[in-house]
Amino acid sequence: MTSRLIATSLTSTVTLNDGVIMPLFGLGVYQVDNNCPDVVAAAINQGYQLIDTAEFYANEDGVGNGIKQSGKKREDIFIVSKWWPSSEGEKGVIKTLDTCLQSLQSSYVDLYLLHAPQGRHCAEAYRALIEAKKQGKIRSLGVSNFGVVHLKALAKLGLDKPSVNQIELHPWQQKKDIVNYCREHNIVVMGYSPLAKGQKIQDKTIGGIANKLSKTPAQVLIRWSVQHGFITIPKTSQKSRLQSNADVFDWSIPDEDMKVLDALGNTPWSCTWDPTHNSLKEAGLE
Numbered sequence: 001m002t003s004r005l006i007a008t009s010l011t012s013t014v015t016l017n018d019g020v021i022m023p024l025f026g027l028g029v030y031q032v033d034n035n036c037p038d039v040v041a042a043a044i045n046q047g048y049q050l051i052d053t054a055e056f057y058a059n060e061d062g063v064g065n066g067i068k069q070s071g072k073k074r075e076d077i078f079i080v081s082k083w084w085p086s087s088e089g090e091k092g093v094i095k096t097l098d099t100c101l102q103s104l105q106s107s108y109v110d111l112y113l114l115h116a117p118q119g120r121h122c123a124e125a126y127r128a129l130i131e132a133k134k135q136g137k138i139r140s141l142g143v144s145n146f147g148v149v150h151l152k153a154l155a156k157l158g159l160d161k162p163s164v165n166q167i168e169l170h171p172w173q174q175k176k177d178i179v180n181y182c183r184e185h186n187i188v189v190m191g192y193s194p195l196a197k198g199q200k201i202q203d204k205t206i207g208g209i210a211n212k213l214s215k216t217p218a219q220v221l222i223r224w225s226v227q228h229g230f231i232t233i234p235k236t237s238q239k240s241r242l243q244s245n246a247d248v249f250d251w252s253i254p255d256e257d258m259k260v261l262d263a264l265g266n267t268p269w270s271c272t273w274d275p276t277h278n279s280l281k282e283a284g285l286e
């Protein structure tokens with residue numbers, strides 16, 4: 001059972017169920033395109049230790065170049081990447097992983113995720129990734145956008161427990177059933193889109209709390225995730241925002257305001273896709 005792990009600095013970590021140590025805070029790089037190496041290098045030099053990329057983002061090479069540009073040692077950075085589930089299953093996933101490693105200029109990726117329960121070949125791909133982990137190409141294996149039904153299906157198939165489940169999490173998308181299941185089964189919860197893709201920066205409730213605390217709306221949203229004990233990976237393609245987005249550790253949102261933020265979840269709203277309801281057939285987990 002994992003309890004809430006509240007990050008107290010950019011270097012706070014959690015020990016995953018396979019013993020791998022993972023930072024609790026990082027940079028998401030979806031849609032960080034031409035300036036990806038610069039943004040990644042700047043983030044690392046400001047103390048970010050985790051970078052979240054994916055095959056789908058088409059910037060694994062930008063992340064690799066950014067790490068090189070930062071001058072930091074590869075082993076000091078924790079890279080997360082994801083396989084986009086396809087009909088190629090086992091063959092496809094290994095080919096994609098090898099391309100990922102080449103792009104990252106690394107012999108391993110720290111955490112590799114099945115991007116979503118779709119593509120009809122998740123069990124087959126997951127089995128292949130378990131082998132890749134034994135070969136040292138992956139340090140830790142996890143999933144993303146898995147609902148409780150998909151997590152239970154992995155267990156029923158006798159497959160290794162994922163170390164992490166990455167899901168959409170912000171005040172309007174709290175996915176409590178998945179969070180509770182993960183915590184009961186020692187799977188670490190990693191939230192994505194903590195800023196709701198920037199679409200709630202003007203929200204009056206967020207603005208009111210930000211004013212009261214003398215923080216920005218973005219900081220309030222990111223702090224909400226930190227305070228809930230989620231690993232969080234706010235994205236920015238603007239170097240000037242890296243520092244303020246990470247300035248969320250030496251203050252807290254008072255309980256009464258957390259209650260107000262939590263109540264926003266009573267009217268669920270998503271800023272992106274939601275594959276957590278896909279069928280087991282669609283996932284290939286029957």
Ligand SMILES: NC(=O)c1ccc[n+]([C@@H]2O[C@H](COP(=O)([O-])OP(=O)(O)OC[C@H]3O[C@@H](n4cnc5c(N)ncnc54)[C@H](OP(=O)(O)O)[C@@H]3O)[C@@H](O)[C@H]2O)c1
Pocket residue numbers: 027028029030031052053115144145166167191192193194195196197198201218219233234235236237238241244245272
């Ligand atoms: N597993 C999945 O299916 C999945 C899905 C979505 C995302 N993710 C991961 O999660 C990461 C974060 O999620 P996300 O990219 O969807 O969205 P997000 O982090 O919630 O929001 C990013 C948006 O907020 C803006 N922003 C950043 N800092 C800001 C600030 N201080 N003030 C105002 N606006 C600000 C960004 O604009 P600028 O770039 O201009 O700063 C961008 O438009 C992704 O990059 C990706 O790594 C995973």
